[in-house]
Amino acid sequence: MDTIRKMETGRVLRAVMCAFTLAFLIGGLFAPDLGQMFSGLGRICTLPAQLTKDYFKPELGSVSGSMLNYFLVGAVCCALMFLPEAKVNGGTVLGFFLTLGFCSYGMNILNILPLMLGVAVYSLIKKQPFGKNLNFFMFSTAISPLITHVLFYYPVVGETPHLTALGVLLALVVGVVFGCALPPLCAHSPNFHKGYDLYNAGPAAGFLCFIIYAVLHKTLGVDAPSIGADLGDGNAAFVNVFCIVVFALCLICGVMLNGGFKGYGALFTDSGYKSDFTAKYPVGVNLINMGVYGLFIVAYYNLIGAKFTGPTMGAIFCMLCCCCNGATPWNVWPIMVGYVVMGLLNRVGVTAFAVNAQAIIVGLCFASGLAPITGEYGILAGIVGGMLHYCLVTSVPAIHGGFNLYNGGFTAGIVCFIYVPILESYFKSKSQRRAA
Numbered sequence: 001m002d003t004i005r006k007m008e009t010g011r012v013l014r015a016v017m018c019a020f021t022l023a024f025l026i027g028g029l030f031a032p033d034l035g036q037m038f039s040g041l042g043r044i045c046t047l048p049a050q051l052t053k054d055y056f057k058p059e060l061g062s063v064s065g066s067m068l069n070y071f072l073v074g075a076v077c078c079a080l081m082f083l084p085e086a087k088v089n090g091g092t093v094l095g096f097f098l099t100l101g102f103c104s105y106g107m108n109i110l111n112i113l114p115l116m117l118g119v120a121v122y123s124l125i126k127k128q129p130f131g132k133n134l135n136f137f138m139f140s141t142a143i144s145p146l147i148t149h150v151l152f153y154y155p156v157v158g159e160t161p162h163l164t165a166l167g168v169l170l171a172l173v174v175g176v177v178f179g180c181a182l183p184p185l186c187a188h189s190p191n192f193h194k195g196y197d198l199y200n201a202g203p204a205a206g207f208l209c210f211i212i213y214a215v216l217h218k219t220l221g222v223d224a225p226s227i228g229a230d231l232g233d234g235n236a237a238f239v240n241v242f243c244i245v246v247f248a249l250c251l252i253c254g255v256m257l258n259g260g261f262k263g264y265g266a267l268f269t270d271s272g273y274k275s276d277f278t279a280k281y282p283v284g285v286n287l288i289n290m291g292v293y294g295l296f297i298v299a300y301y302n303l304i305g306a307k308f309t310g311p312t313m314g315a316i317f318c319m320l321c322c323c324c325n326g327a328t329p330w331n332v333w334p335i336m337v338g339y340v341v342m343g344l345l346n347r348v349g350v351t352a353f354a355v356n357a358q359a360i361i362v363g364l365c366f367a368s369g370l371a372p373i374t375g376e377y378g379i380l381a382g383i384v385g386g387m388l389h390y391c392l393v394t395s396v397p398a399i400h401g402g403f404n405l406y407n408g409g410f411t412a413g414i415v416c417f418i419y420v421p422i423l424e425s426y427f428k429s430k431s432q433r434r435a436a
Contacts, residue, residue, distance in 0.1 A: 009283045010088035012257075013324075014081045016287065017096050020246065021074030024100075027242045028067030032235065033058070040065020045110040046152060046161040049145035050225060051402040052358065055104045056310040057232030066310055072109040074100050076116075077138055086131030090276035090324040094198070095138030098406075101318030101365075102144070104310030106405045111147040114171045115140040118179015125180065136183045142205035143178060146212065146403040147171050155222045174212060181208055193416035195274045196376075198322045198369040202409020206396070209404035217401065227402040231358055234309035243298045243316055251291025258284025264292075271375025271430055272326030286324050294320050296329040297365075300336060304343075304356045311362050318408075319365035331371040334379045338386020339364045353394065363393035366408020370415060376429040388415045 028037060040062025044055050055061035055069070077096050081088055099107070119137045123130050130137075150170040152161035185204035192203050217224040255261065263285045267277055277286050297319050306312050319327075343355025353360045367389035374382030393411045397404075404410060423429075428436070 012283045024070035031064035033062045036062035037064035045108045049148040052229040054231040054310040066104040070103040083131035085129040086134040090278040093324040094321045095135045097321035099138045101314040104314045107144040111144040112141045114175025118176040122180040139201040142406045193413045196416045197412045199409025202406040203413030205406045206410025209400040213401040234307045236308040239308040247294030254287030273372035275326045277324045290323045293323045315365035327371045331374040332368045334382030335386035338383040342390040369412040
């Protein structure tokens with residue numbers, strides 16, 4: 001244990017992410033439909049991936065196939081972390097879990113490759129080592145469903161996939177264009193949301209996907225596929241056991257590495273505004289937050305009676321991704337309260353979606369990216385931010401055709417664009433009060 005404590009934070013985090021990747025493979029071997037692992041993966045790679053497709057549903061994939069998909073995509077991400085000049089930090093943890101989170105709805109080992117190729121082309125154009133753009137390789141996968149669409153179902157949408165030379169060419173073109181445009185847009189994104197959206201790539205991916213979708217369909221007059229969810233019954237026992245085990249192990253490792261919970265209180269109450277926890281706190285404290293936050297998310301979804309489908313399991317990891325980059329149970333719970341309030345209004349016919357509806361469950365995971373608003377402006381501001389996100393998240397897919405997996409992060413950016421200037425105009429932030 002002393003040897004691990006002396007290791008560089010980046011090396012420990014890389015080992016943790018490699019361990020998570022292996023855990024998905026082990027979990028897949030215990031999945032209830034193990035015999036469908038490879039055939040399920042085949043369906044996952046070739047059937048439409050547009051939001052929201054539940055890869056746990058037998059017709060669309062399988063639980064074991066999804067877990068294999070998690071492992072394969074995770075293995076690619078981990079391999080990138082070993083590139084020369086690759087720096088593993090809080091942003092890398094965000095990119096890793098955000099990428100893996102979509103492996104049970106929308107992303108697969110095939111549709112990420114053209115997009116990662118685009119970032120490689122960007123690196124060559126800018127004459128930068130591939131490792132320097134490690135995080136962008138992962139963030140580029142945001143529009144993976146669009147790659148599946150142009151590869152197998154464009155311009156004529158059919159019931160069965162059809163691979164053509166045009167499809168391959170379009171997939172490569174879309175991948176390169178998106179991969180080259182994303183890094184500079186991500187650098188500009190904080191100007192849009194002022195650092196209050198932890199899913200920084202969300203607005204960049206959202207606007208880029210909007211442009212590409214408009215060109216491919218509206219501009220060229222090609223009919224676009226309808227947006228709709230295709231969900232199965234889920235598997236609550238499998239998802240709960242897997243998540244509780246891996247998060248509990250993470251918590252135990254963090255406590256052992258840290259020698260207890262010392263220092264966690266400071267991280268727990270951190271505002272999360274422009275914070276990389278891996279640079280501010282010891283790696284053991286970060287692992288404790290990873291475990292505590294993960295268990296907190298699972299407990300919430302059980303409390304509201306969520307159906308544990310592929311999208312629900314994915315949402316758990318998409319929400320977890322900010323655990324080293326600004327999110328803690330303390331600054332996220334008010335946003336959850338905002339969602340619960342709006343969801344409960346559904347019972348009296350005021351709102352359209354219950355708090356445990358799949359669209360709202362997935363939406364909440366990205367609403368958590370507004371955590372710095374709670375941290376800087378207080379609990380009430382966080383609750384209102386969550387309510388605003390609830391109001392917008394189901395309307396935004398129409399802008400990008402449902403092809404942007406970072407839909408909730410894009411929505412969080414829009415909320416920030418509207419909400420943060422109002423907060424700044426009428427209230428003082430925690431940082432301003434401290435300075436005064």
